[in-house]
Amino acid sequence: MTSLWTQVEPLLAHVTKPARYIGGELGAQQPEHGPGVVSWLLLYPDTYEVGLPNQGLQILYELLNERPDAAAERSYAPWVDMEAAMRSAGVPLFSLEGHRPAAEFDVIAFNLSAELVYTNVLNLIDLAGLPVHAEERTDEDAVVIVGGHCAFNPEPLADFIDCAVLGDGEEVVGELNDVLATFRRPDGGWTDRQALLRALAQVPGVYVPSCYDVSYDETSGRLAAITPRFPETPERVEKRTIADLGAWPYPKQQLVPLIEVVHDRLNVELFRGCTRGCRFCQAGMITRPVRERPAEQVRxxxxxxxxxxxxxxVALTSLSSADYSGIEPTVTSIIDDPSCSGQVSVSLPSLRVDAFTVGTAAQIQRVRRTGLTFAPEGGTWRMRQVINKLIREEDLYAAVDAAFSQGWKRVKLYFLIGLPTETDEDTLGIVRLASRCVEIGRRYHKGVTVTASVGGFVPKVQTPFQWFGQNTIEELTRKVHLLRDAARPVRGLTIRWHDPKASAAEGISSRGDRRIGAVIEHVWRHGGTFQEWSEYFDLALWTAALEAHGMSLEDVAYRHRGEDDVLPWDHLSAGLHRDFLWQDWKDALAEHGLEDCRWTPCYDCGACTGFGVEHVVASAVPPAGGSQGTGQDLSTGGQVPVRFLAAAPSGAAPAAPGGTAVTLAAEGSA
Amino acid sequence: MRIRFRFAKVGKLRFTGQRDVARMWERAFRRASLPLAYTEGFSPRPQLSFGLALPTGAESLAEYLDVVLDDSRAETASVDLEALPDLLGPLLPDGIVIEEAVVAEGRIGSLQEHITSCSWTMRLAGVSRPELHELIDAMLRADNVLIERERKGKKVIDDLRPSVLGLAMVDTVVDQEIDPSGRTVGIMAELATQPRGVRPGELVAGLAAMATQRDEASQPMDDGSAEGHPNGLPVLDRACRTHQWIERDGLREEPLRRRDDPAGRATYALERAL
Structure with missing residues (x-):
């Protein structure tokens, strides 16, 4: 393989953050390529700083490079200035390890964690020098594979990818390599690309869009069916699930970048999967069951x-780290380890909302105490029952009270707006709730700040909300204005919100079918890359593309789907039974919450039974504190204990008049 | 205890910034279990201070780092200075080469404040040797050399002539040695750092300004031609800081002189990188 370094180097003097393109991280490998070796270029379709920390990509990087018959290198999306320099100098996409041209690799594999990066995927395929359309690729061209959470609805990318891999990648990546090696010619290229794709389609967990026919209803124009074209191709592709996380202690050599990246720290995965059952949360739904890593291995x-x-x-990662059995002794053993000389801080990226969790947080943040973040997601108890985020008012305020009383002065709260059945009372409940948090904080400190960060809800596939028509841009904007106006007089409360236009664009690809491919291509061809970056996001590109192809936001994003609708991802499975999801959707509309199935009887969602796996949880009882519905009296969930009501105890700072006014205004509007 | 290191930064690593280099050192110290002293307060940080920031993209054979070890820890007394370069070297990325480590005794001042000038070697493309010779002469003769540069986000016009303490071409042999392609011409410069440092790119902008003046003088101004520079403008290809100087009472000295180093670690590393 050839190195492009001498061509890349002169470009670097003229671009921002040139070290994005030099490689050389601790943990970077220099794998040997050769006749019997399948070469993989692992790509994250966003900037180096965002992509490098991705643990999934790093795990596959190590697993592949441990094999004698595979070689994996990495690349990330060059920033716009570098892309322009590369295109004008005729330099194609290259790997960071050997600065090898992307087109010399056998496989180009993308990690997809968000829909707005899809135009970057097309751009990178093009920058690699491959035909953007999969059907135009020949025996000489690389195979394009996608994995990650977005692979559960790969239809919008079906025209551009050769296959999508569903679920955990640890086992399937080796099986893919075996098949690829069989079809690889010693001089590079494939013996028979079509036969290779048909063979890949038979690997469990692997979906090859070109092996399926799509038909549409002639009158409605809606999707009618997606059916296999070949007898050996499965009708339904099931995700892959590793049974035992303890068998996969990866990454063993986490990459340490030379420049600062997001999540610039050691990451150790505590467990995979989450059964809290939050209905909006795709990650929780598609990664079931819960599989904990043994505590000794974590240490x-x-x-x-x-x-x-x-x-x-070090970050102890998972979808809800405080739920890890024995989280406390694990954390304590790390911070008390003498070899760390008291300077190591531990972070739990996702805190459960209760006072108990704050105690753990106080212990771990004794070195560098920044802010605390909680995610109630809904502003009222009713809303939280709909979304199944069963945080009682009492637990929420107790958590915030504990945080302020233990020295924190900044608290951040995450909320969603545009949720199913949401009323203005629910929306304004966000301000009421956050204002009460400010009041609680003032009992302890003068200058407390509470930030409510508000995102517009985008329904995701393989969740109970996959049938819900998302709020329009106008409706989300109206709700943002409601919040902003209500929060304005409250000293200490800041509202931040996600651009409703970006939520709409995200909704196009989130639940779109194969016809959305033309829209993505249109946006890309009109210069729409880095759409998840606000400085480059442009809704007009998306609406123009929809219009050009006879589609609309109304139909693609805002329309409610019915039980009988054929969904573009119905032939792909995250293990969850369709009737479980539908029942959960009905339960949501009935404001009925479900407890976590880790410690209560099975709801038969399908994730365990379908794959012959089960929860791997060290503790048979819910964590101390037992919040979020488990073992709690949900009938009192909406009640606010007297101690958290506005009247401050004597000797404390009085609540701001503005705060009181807003509380009244919010209640008055209900 | 304060330790002063002298090190080189060469090769691909030149594309990293000063803060990045600081973090590389921090991680290396922790990996070596050296008992760093941390700042007090809310967000304790190790006490590291560097000399003048090296522009991203430039190499250097003369970088300095002062680091404070925690005297309350027993390990501090047993730190073996002689062994430090070999202990830390493998823990730093390729391209950082430790030259020296000494205990900084007594009250030594901060590197930032005391450095008065830096010596550089540069490779320039876009001009021939005779042309460059002419431009250097012009700059040295000029009373002022005005260039536009950015300061705190604002464009300002600065005279860099007072900061150019020395400027010369290197001989053809060296030229060929460091860039056998013959595409570039080598220069050496000593640039003052007070009151405001001059970067290699700014020096080259000054040379380009000389070329523009020359071309304007030799052409009628009223033809509105933007064709300009028949002889081309100099472009910075590579820059390497070779020395940082402290001037005291008319004498120049380095913050930490390179010991006689038969292996010529950094020089060797630089040649390999080029």
Whole structure:
């Protein structure tokens, strides 16, 4: 393979953050390529700083490079200035390890974690020098594979990718390599691309769009069916699930970048999967069941990882880290480890909302205490029952009270707007709730700040909300204005919101069918890359593209789907039975919450039974504190204990008049 | 205990910034279990201070780092200075080469404040040797050399002539040695750092300004031609800081002189990188 370094180097003097393109991280490998070796270019379709920390990509990187018959290198989306420099100098996309041209790799594999990056995917395929349309690729061209959460609805990308891989990648990546090796010619290229794709389609968890026919209803124009074209192709592709996370202690050599990236710290995965059952949360639905890593292995990975990297921060990651059995002793053993000399901080990226969790947080943030973040998601108890985020008012305020009383002065709260059945009372409940948090904080400190960060809800596939028609841009904007106006007089409360236009564009690809491919291509051809970056996002590109192809936001994003609708991802499965999801959707509309199935009887969602796996949880009882519905009296969920009501105890700072006024206004509007 | 390191930064690593280099050192110190002293307060940080920031993209054979070890820790007393370069070297990325480590005794001032000038070697493309010779002469003769540069986001016009303490071409042999392609011409410069440092790119902008003046003088101004520079403008290809100087009482000295180093670590590394 050839190196493009001498052509890349002169470009670097003229671009921002040139170190994005040099490689050389601790943990970077220099794999050997050769006749019997399948070469993979692992791509994250966003900037280096966003993509490098991605743990999924790093795990596959190590697993592939451990094999004698595979070689994996990495690349990320060059920023717009570098892309322009590359295109004008005729330099194609290259890997960071060997600065090898992307087109010399056998496989180009993308990690997809968000829909707005899809135009970057097309751009990178093009920058690699491959035909953007999969059907135009020949035996000489690389195979384009996507994985990650968005792979559960790959239809919008069906025209551009060769296959999508569903679920955990640890096992299937090796099986893919085996099949690819069989079809790889010693001089590179494939013996028979079509036969290769048909063979890949038979690997469990692998979906090859070109092996399926799509038909549309002639009168309605809606999707009618997606059916296999070949007898051996499965009708339904089931996701892959590893049974035991403890068998996969990866990454073993986490990459340490030379420049600062997001999540710039050691990451150790505590467990995979989450059964809290939040109905809006795709990650929780598609990664079931819960599989905990043994505590001893966590400690070993933390210790060896810190020794190897020199990091002074470790994140214990999962979808809800405070739910890990024995989270407390695990955290304590890390911060009390003498080899860390008291300078290592631990972060739990997702806190459960209760006072108990704050106690753990106080313990771990004794080194560098920043802010605390909670995610109630809904502003009223009614709303939280609909979305099944069963945080009682009492637990929420107790958590915030604990945070302020233990020294924190900044609290951040995450909310969603545009949720199913949401009324203005629910929306304004966000301000009421956040104002009460400010009042609680003032009992302890003068200058407390509470930030309510508000995102517009985009329904995701393989969740109970996949049938819900998302709020229009106008409706989300109206709700944002409601919140902004109500919060304005409240000293100490800041509202931040996500651009409703971006939520709409995200909704196009989130639940779109194969015809959305033309829209994505249109946006890309009109210069729409880096759409998840606000400085480059342009809704007009998306609406123009929809119009050009006879589609509309009304139909693609805002329309409610019915039980009988054929959904573009019905032939793909995250293990969840369709009737479970439909029942959960009905339960949502009935404001009925479900407890976590880790410690209560099974609801038969299908994730365990379908794959012959089960929860791997060390503790048979819910965590101490037992919040979020488990073992709690949900009939009192909406009640606010007297101690958290506005009347401040004597000796504390009085609540701001503005705060009181808003509380009244919010209640008055209900 | 304060330790002063002298190190080189060469090769691909030149594309990283000063803050990045600081973090590389921090991680290396932690990996080596050196008992760093941390700042007090809300967000404790290790006490590291560097000399003048090196522009991203430039190499250097003369970088300095002062680091404070925690005297309350027993390990501090047993730190073996001689062994430090070999202990830390493998823990730093390729392209950082430790030259020296000494205990900084007594009250030594901060590197930032005391450095008065830096020496550089540069490779320039876009001009021939005779042309460059002419431009250097013109700059040295000029009373002022005005260039536009950005300061705190605002464009300002600065005279960089007082900051150019020395400027010369390197001989053809060296030229060929460091860039056998013959595409570039080598220069050496000593640039003052007070009151405001001059970057290699700014020096080259000054040379380009000389070329523009020359071309304007040799052409009628009223033809509105933007064709300009028949002889081309100099473009910075590579820059390497070779020395940082502290001037005291008319004498120049380095913050930490390179010991006689038969292996010539950094020089060797630079040649390899070029």
């Amino acid at each position: 070993t990975m933390v210790r060896s990882g810190l020794d190897r990297t020199g990091y002074d921060e």
